[in-house]
Amino acid sequence: MTKKAQLSINGLSCAGCVNTVETALRGVAGVEQASVNFAEHTAFVEGDVAVEHLLDAVKKAGYEAAELKDESDTEQKQAAEFAHYKQLLKQAIVAGAVGAPLFVLGMGGFLPELSTASGQLVWFGIGLVTLFVMVYSGRHFFKGAWHSFLAHNANMDTLIALGTGTAWIYSLIITIAPDTVPKLAQHAYYEAAVIIIALINFGSALEMRARGKTSEAIQRLIQLQPKTARVVRDGKELDIAIGQVGLGETLRVRPGERIAVDGEVIDGHSSVDESMLTGEPMHVEKQQGDEVAAGTINVSGTFLFRSKRIGAETMLAQIIQLVRQAQSSKPAIGRIVDKVAAVFVPTVLLIAIVTFLVWFNFAENDSISLAIVTTMTVLIIACPCALGLATPISIMVGVGKTAELGVLIRNGEALQSAAKLTTIVLDKTGTITKGQPTVTSLDAADGATEEQLLQLAASLEQGSEHPLASSILKAAHERQLNLFEVNAFHAVSGKGVVGTINDEQTILGNSKLMSEYSIDVSSLNARSEQLLRQAQTVVYLAQAGQLIGIVAVSDPVKEDSRKAIKLLIKLGLKVVMLTGDNHKTAQAVADSVGIKHVISEVLPEDKENQVRKLQENNEVVAMVGDGINDAPALARANIGFAIGTGTDVAIESADITLMGGSLYGVIDAITVSKATIRNIKQNLFGAFIYNSLGIPIAAGVLYPVFALLLNPMIAGAAMAMSSVTVVLNANRLRMMKSGREQ
Amino acid sequence: MILLTNIIGLLLFVFVIWWFWFSTPRVQKVDSKIIDVIVDNGVYTPSPIEVKQGQELTLRFIRKDASPCAEKVIFEKWNLSADLPVEQATEIKIPTEEKGEFIFTCQMQMYRGILKVI
Numbered sequence: 001m002t003k004k005a006q007l008s009i010n011g012l013s014c015a016g017c018v019n020t021v022e023t024a025l026r027g028v029a030g031v032e033q034a035s036v037n038f039a040e041h042t043a044f045v046e047g048d049v050a051v052e053h054l055l056d057a058v059k060k061a062g063y064e065a066a067e068l069k070d071e072s073d074t075e076q077k078q079a080a081e082f083a084h085y086k087q088l089l090k091q092a093i094v095a096g097a098v099g100a101p102l103f104v105l106g107m108g109g110f111l112p113e114l115s116t117a118s119g120q121l122v123w124f125g126i127g128l129v130t131l132f133v134m135v136y137s138g139r140h141f142f143k144g145a146w147h148s149f150l151a152h153n154a155n156m157d158t159l160i161a162l163g164t165g166t167a168w169i170y171s172l173i174i175t176i177a178p179d180t181v182p183k184l185a186q187h188a189y190y191e192a193a194v195i196i197i198a199l200i201n202f203g204s205a206l207e208m209r210a211r212g213k214t215s216e217a218i219q220r221l222i223q224l225q226p227k228t229a230r231v232v233r234d235g236k237e238l239d240i241a242i243g244q245v246g247l248g249e250t251l252r253v254r255p256g257e258r259i260a261v262d263g264e265v266i267d268g269h270s271s272v273d274e275s276m277l278t279g280e281p282m283h284v285e286k287q288q289g290d291e292v293a294a295g296t297i298n299v300s301g302t303f304l305f306r307s308k309r310i311g312a313e314t315m316l317a318q319i320i321q322l323v324r325q326a327q328s329s330k331p332a333i334g335r336i337v338d339k340v341a342a343v344f345v346p347t348v349l350l351i352a353i354v355t356f357l358v359w360f361n362f363a364e365n366d367s368i369s370l371a372i373v374t375t376m377t378v379l380i381i382a383c384p385c386a387l388g389l390a391t392p393i394s395i396m397v398g399v400g401k402t403a404e405l406g407v408l409i410r411n412g413e414a415l416q417s418a419a420k421l422t423t424i425v426l427d428k429t430g431t432i433t434k435g436q437p438t439v440t441s442l443d444a445a446d447g448a449t450e451e452q453l454l455q456l457a458a459s460l461e462q463g464s465e466h467p468l469a470s471s472i473l474k475a476a477h478e479r480q481l482n483l484f485e486v487n488a489f490h491a492v493s494g495k496g497v498v499g500t501i502n503d504e505q506t507i508l509g510n511s512k513l514m515s516e517y518s519i520d521v522s523s524l525n526a527r528s529e530q531l532l533r534q535a536q537t538v539v540y541l542a543q544a545g546q547l548i549g550i551v552a553v554s555d556p557v558k559e560d561s562r563k564a565i566k567l568l569i570k571l572g573l574k575v576v577m578l579t580g581d582n583h584k585t586a587q588a589v590a591d592s593v594g595i596k597h598v599i600s601e602v603l604p605e606d607k608e609n610q611v612r613k614l615q616e617n618n619e620v621v622a623m624v625g626d627g628i629n630d631a632p633a634l635a636r637a638n639i640g641f642a643i644g645t646g647t648d649v650a651i652e653s654a655d656i657t658l659m660g661g662s663l664y665g666v667i668d669a670i671t672v673s674k675a676t677i678r679n680i681k682q683n684l685f686g687a688f689i690y691n692s693l694g695i696p697i698a699a700g701v702l703y704p705v706f707a708l709l710l711n712p713m714i715a716g717a718a719m720a721m722s723s724v725t726v727v728l729n730a731n732r733l734r735m736m737k738s739g740r741e742q
Numbered sequence: 743m744i745l746l747t748n749i750i751g752l753l754l755f756v757f758v759i760w761w762f763w764f765s766t767p768r769v770q771k772v773d774s775k776i777i778d779v780i781v782d783n784g785v786y787t788p789s790p791i792e793v794k795q796g797q798e799l800t801l802r803f804i805r806k807d808a809s810p811c812a813e814k815v816i817f818e819k820w821n822l823s824a825d826l827p828v829e830q831a832t833e834i835k836i837p838t839e840e841k842g843e844f845i846f847t848c849q850m851q852m853y854r855g856i857l858k859v860i
Binding site: 030048052145147149152207342361389 | 810
């Protein structure tokens, strides 16, 4: 198959590059033709080749590349689905229009006996009409059954084709040669065959409608992607299809418009509504240098930005991809069912054969007729669909629901574990607090000044990546202080930093670090106690063995942390705060948000150990952290939640990602997971009960005692409704309230 | 007549067991890097597909069946999945480093294909 692909190439600076890229593309096996357009920075490739290989080749040649494509997939999918839905309905109506009158006439005794020649002729005519209906309305069952058979596989089509096919062929035999069976058994089942086909087609159409709703969440995400973008090319602004926007292009966004691709603001400022990706209702201010994400809405000003990620690389596309992947994955509970589903249909075929033989050999009268009816009913009532659908359909709705709330669940496994959690470990900085510490007070020791204290502290922190460093540097910058050069700098993990300034050893850190260097901090003890009680972090600074002063830094608690933690405790979870901060500050923060269990003064590398200790006490532990500093602890926990700030979160980094940065996301993840697992269990229970009761009843186990035999048409209706019920039950998950709404 | 029916019934019973559980369809050996897999009539064609270990492999699924059963293909072993739009080609790069028999299915396990890495 020859295929055409168009790529956007970034980094083409000269005509020579064109040659390099073209050669790279032509070197990919399967490529028949490749040409690069230097002016448009695009490449056009023809050949039997996977796009991924083309992108790899361009990247290896030293350029950036992304696929440009038409984004009409969704509409095409909807059109195809609607056409299929209409087709199923039409097939159901035609089969129903023939089957229902035949059924009524037969019940009313208006159809002739098969024992007369004229009766045979009428029934033969009915046989032909129903054959036409079976071909028109049921050919997909027969085609599917035949192809599956050739592939040594059996599915729902097999059961329906065999059930209705047996009924029709048996009817034809007794129409042509009624005397081959006893008089009592001379009953044709043409109407049953077509009514069953009508009911199952109708059920499939209903199921399709209901299934459409289960993928609404992902559809909504897909629709966030605008169809066009306004690019600035050669000083002119033009609207072009989104698939044609290249890398490194300048785009203009006006108020009220959706941002088309990911990029960086280069001119202007505005506030942007990112709630569709993060679930956070507050607008985010954007100015030069800030990142913007595709699918978010520009609320107020106009700005220009440069495209950085397009097509499948944007944050939105990655979220869609992650949600799709997660929707296709199954928790362990679903995998057990898969094993049953894989052998289900052949097993039903065996049961049908046994049923036939038992009735045929042991029924007192009318044995052939009873054997045919019960076999047909067994084949029709068995529903592999309800069983097969039970898990994936609930996962699809559950994962979609959380995605709408800004919570990305990686897979079915994570969802199942999230439903079993007993303990939630929260990192303090950035999780409970905003993670944006600010300097709140400077207390200089005798003989030193506040300025000197800040100047030395900021100089030392220049090389540090600790969250506190940025707050101290910011404070120094605000006071326009010049920073000193630092030599022999090194960080002491979890304690502070040490360096040489003006040939004097300078130490900045917590009380532990001070005692290690034998610095006397008693002169400021009272003040530091006071600050610690106010949930402030205290950092000591010493130079040449003398205390210079203390810097107090405070990281405000997020507005909704307290409420969210209260709800977590209400859900029956043990909430633990884990922090490297000293005990007093940690306790003060814990008190302010209502946490009873605090583990403080933990070195970063020790966080993982703390999680393990909790697990050793039989707790199922979730760790919530920023995904970077807490990576080992997140990996150790049964479920790692990476909490993001807005759109710059690495969504690949954890089992569950909270895009919005609010702890409400943890509640949403847990409640939706629990509800989804419950929903799956309900579905599976229903499907198992349905099949394990339905099949024996259809086989006639109630007949010897109650003289009760199931009508094959009732079996058809039950089978059609069983999978619809599963889909409708899964759809209930969409109505769940989020943590914020509770 | 009674005897004949019973014999046919028993033979069918044995045939079902043998056909669905103990015999395997003819394997399609493939050397090409890209294989078109048609999704229609309840089956993936070709299947089973046999490839050599380490061979570069992209399966290009072309879905003809519009029923929702066919809309996803899942390789559980590698946690790979893709949505298959009707009448369009969807490419999935398959790792072939490990030898073995790997099943790919639709969400409901009704469509089933086999990939053999030898």
